[in-house]
Amino acid sequence: MAVDSRTPVIVGVGQFTERIGDPDYRGMSAVDLATAAARAALTDTGADTAAVASAIDTIFGLRQFEISGPMPAVLGKSNNYPRSVANRLGADPARVVLEPVGGQSPQKLVTEAGALIVGGRADVVMIMGSEPGSTAKYFADREDKPDFTEHVDGQLEDRGHQIYSYIDEYTVTHGLTGAPVQYGLLDNARRSRLGLGVAEYRHTMAQLFAPMSKVAAKNPFSSSPVERSVEEVETVTGENRMICDPYPRLLVARDTVNQGAAAVLMSVESARRLGVPESKWVYLHGHSDLVEQPLLARVDLGASPAAVHAIDEALRVAGIGVDDIATFDLYSCFPFPVFVACEALGLAGDDPRGVTLTGGLPYFGGPGNSYSLHAIAETVTAMRDRPGQFGFVGANGGIMSKYSVGVYSTEPVEWRSCRSAELTAQVAELPTVAVTKTPEGTGTIETYSVRYDWPVRTGIIVGRLDSDGSRFMATSEDHELVALMSDGDPLGAKVAVTNTDNGNRATLA
Structure with missing residues (x-):
């Protein structure tokens, strides 16, 4: 042709x-x-x-x-x-x-x-x-750090x-400062929709990802060319530690x-x-x-x-x-x-x-x-x-x-043109959920993650207020609630949420 x-x-x-x-x-x-x-x-x-x-x-x-x-x-x-x-x-x-x-x-x-x-x-x-x-x-802990500074003249279109x-101040205040916790919210929301338990969902994630490692093991450009089994990927160990719920390390980029x-x-x-x-x-x-x-x-x-x-x-x-x-x-x-x-x-x-x-x-x-x-x-x-x-x-x-x-x-x-702009406009017009940034009262956990990478293990919550169904974010260091989030299944759990000068806090209701 x-x-x-x-x-x-x-x-x-x-x-x-x-x-x-x-x-x-x-x-x-x-x-x-x-x-x-x-x-x-x-x-x-x-x-x-x-x-x-x-x-x-x-x-x-x-x-x-x-x-x-x-x-x-x-x-x-x-x-x-x-x-x-x-x-x-x-x-x-x-x-x-x-x-x-x-x-x-x-x-x-x-x-x-x-x-x-x-x-x-x-x-x-x-x-x-x-x-x-x-x-x-x-080079983080070495004295012989290189200096990669360069100054180059010429045009640059920096977007x-x-x-x-x-991200914005509201999401950052509530712990969404890295990709694992952000995607943890999404995967747990998907698990909620599918009605799967914590262990069952982790197994499906491992079944999906473990075969990829077989491809990586044969790729000369891989950073970690090691084949992993489903059991290795889903089992939490010292090497495969939890990063942010629901992800152990081998499920994280x-x-x-x-x-x-x-x-x-x-x-x-x-x-x-x-x-x-x-x-x-x-x-x-x-x-x-x-x-x-x-x-x-x-x-x-x-x-x-x-x-x-x-x-x-x-x-x-x-x-x-x-x-x-x-x-x-x-x-x-x-x-x-x-x-x-x-x-x-x-x-x-x-x-x-x-x-x-x-x-x-x-x-x-x-x-x-x-x-x-x-x-x-x-x-x-x-x-x-x-x-x-x-x-x-x-x-x-x-x-x-x-x-x-x-x-x-x-x-x-x-070359063929596409309808991306038109379709993006259609997505933007889909229904949305109201967000209450300073909630007070009771609500339910819609989705969640747990930050194991912080000095104090912290629960990250997206919930819905009982009063009006609006969405809110909160964090929690409450022992009982964080234990449920780490070792149980908090989806749908009732929480009490209050607003502070440094974000919203939740406890079990």
Whole structure:
């Protein structure tokens, strides 16, 4: 099939991982990790790498954790992360962009880059990201700390970290300061809807995740290439300690990693001009990017209408069904996003196609906002090995706040538009729940988590007031209530809640 010369194709992908304990471990910076992956992506094009690097006109950079909020980068950072990488590659793009926080960003940027290319606003685009979490840990208690500070001149479109689009003073005051506790609320809300007990639900989570570790064990880019059994994943031990209810460590994204990933996209016209073999070309057949309602406004905290719409829309745009897909990589920071995607796809946990190509965030690694760029790299490689088949990438950001989907294949196809803006507007118009920020009285626990990572074990509660059914948040250090939350099942339990100068407090009613 002949396609328009402006049609975008992915022509190069690259990944890099270094592990503490490896003989050649260097403790690399974010810039150096991204550079290693970017060089691999340039090589992967099969064309002259210097020529491709020189042709790059746009670079999108993904944020690392160290620049994803107001805290300083303890080992220093570049003032222009994308240009620091570009300089090392011998590239001089006219435009570089630093994307906001969000795990959906890699897939969202592939879609954005494709639209720029087809619209004639870019010809050769690189997307790259990295996460130096293990470097930060490695040097935390050492005297010989490196200084990764760089000052690079040149244009930078910094879109800001935008972390406060996911959290606010109210949620932070009530303990929602990390992903495990945030997703713990969602998984426990889903458990409530399904009517499952604590042990039964943990077993289903372990059944879903343990097979991912088998994939990770064979992936040379994995940060933890160890196969785990269902029993290992679900059993709380000293090694597999509880992080935030309902998650022991082996159900939590592994963020202490050193990983980088990159992808090169260009127009068909540029690919021909630069001599990229057609065997390298992979097309984006379907795509979507949706935004969910704010966390506490959602009627069902155990569901994600935006993710469901995003999945359906990407398949519609691609013109295929679930049975046509050969590979999946579903964002797996915690079980909840995988459960949501599997339900939307009608995909059983034991489907022989599996739910990951990388090995999943707890085992392959969870390099912050960059994880799904690794998923895209694996999918592109798999599609080249399976000409004409389709690969599905589901990418999730925030507190199940944004969901982006890509459907990939070597089968030529011209660019297709999607209805993401229209569908996001529909999601925004769904019913919402009123929130009372300073509650007094009695209510019931709607969902919950327990923070085992704080000095004092603390219960985190989302409840409904008996007086008007409005939603509230509260924390508790009450021994009786926290014991129920840790060792029993508090869903539906009656609590008394009072407002203090430092947030709401709950006890058993």
